[in-house]
Amino acid sequence: LTGTAECACKDCGGFPYNITCGTNCKNYFNACSLDRDNCRDGTDVGVLREGYCPRVVTPVPHTSAGDELYFSEGEKLQVTCTVSSFSNPPPELYWVKEDENGRETQVSDSAILRIRNLEADDEGNFISVSVIQQHG
Numbered sequence: 001l002t003g004t005a006e007c008a009c010k011d012c013g014g015f016p017y018n019i020t021c022g023t024n025c026k027n028y029f030n031a032c033s034l035d036r037d038n039c040r041d042g043t044d045v046g047v048l049r050e051g052y053c054p055r056v057v058t059p060v061p062h063t064s065a066g067d068e069l070y071f072s073e074g075e076k077l078q079v080t081c082t083v084s085s086f087s088n089p090p091p092e093l094y095w096v097k098e099d100e101n102g103r104e105t106q107v108s109d110s111a112i113l114r115i116r117n118l119e120a121d122d123e124g125n126f127i128s129v130s131v132i133q134q135h136g
Helices: 031-041
Strands: 020-022 047-050 077-080 092-098 104-108 112-115 125-131
Touching: 020 031, 104 112
Parallel strands: none
Antiparallel strands: 020 047, 077 112, 092 104, 092 125
């Protein structure tokens, strides 16, 4: 036998409209379109959820305690802290900045740390604090 083989990506023409959000925060017509783009572009984007992607203002990678993030002066920074355990009442979250002597200064009164125009003075160790109010 002789001949040639050709790889082709899916044709999604017959698949229904079903907006799908990819792990790259891009909306696709449906899951087939996402798969087709992966095939065409040589990527490995997964399905984040069915439906539209959430609005992302400043994409920041998911980080864990102790992770370092690097930004340039003039950039915007927005980091949100979430708590994975549930309590009643829910914890109060806020951010502090630690100086070189270990003293903490509160820089946010919510779970969101937002700096609109980063400057050299903004460099430092920012810590998210979770406080659960006890009712007696």
